[in-house]
């Protein structure tokens with residue numbers, strides 16, 4: 101099989117206190133904190149590392165300011181791990197650290213790690229929902245979720261330069277076994293890890309034509325979590341980057357926030373699942389960004405219906 105999921109990510113940051121407050125408000129669990137770094141976990145035991153003094157063994161940052169420095173991918177078996185380390189190391193150094201992570205760099209300059217996947221179970225009970233002919237909630241009212249807890253980092257989106265984009269994608273598809281699901285020629289390539297069901301585990305986006313972190317998405321159980329999570333962040337002073345909507349590619353319901361560690365974070369729910377029957381779809385033009393996004397005209401003066 102091969103890569104199953106994002107296992108950990110590392111950001112190099114300026115202000116540890118602000119970043120810790122951000123991810124605490126976002127709903128991750130703090131498991132380690134010193135003067136220089138902090139570590140959070142998702143409910144499925146992926147780790148997010150925030151370092152003010154990043155390891156000198158990391159590749160140079162691809163952009164100025166706080167940013168993502170490394171994504172470590174979790175692999176299902178030692179044999180697959182060895183195979184991927186060999187494939188990645190055909191033309192570049194791969195260094196193993198004491199914790200068993202194999203570190204290298206992709207074509208753009210982002211750190212790439214490979215290690216064994218160690219998922220923790222996170223049982224999810226979908227909220228009972230009612231519609232005509234399908235009723236699962238009797239004699240009870242829904243209550244607020246109040247504290248949203250992301251289940252997992254479900255995808256990472258990286259910006260890459262236009263020039264050399266085929267090679268940038270090729271590193272992930274030819275060496276690491278990712279499968280392109282949607283190729284949007286003017287924008288980027290959505291890819292699925294072999295052990296993931298989501299329509300995309302990764303996006304390499306060349307539209308801004310420069311390297312940098314675009315966003316990391318965190319799956320939450322449902323729409324209420326996306327809405328309540330975003331509201332909670334706004335109430336705590338964080339800035340929304342994209343209001344509630346549902347994407348066209350992947351169909352996920354989303355809400356984005358600017359992140360002090362660089363780029364943005366996304367609350368995501370209800371993404372399409374895809375298996376090998378979902379071939380690579382090539383789009384010559386960029387599909388609309390979303391199926392729907394919230395609109396309101398309540399603050400306008402006397403709108404006239406047409």
Ligand SMILES: [Fe+2]
Pocket residue numbers: 255257315317366
């Ligand atoms: Fe996303």
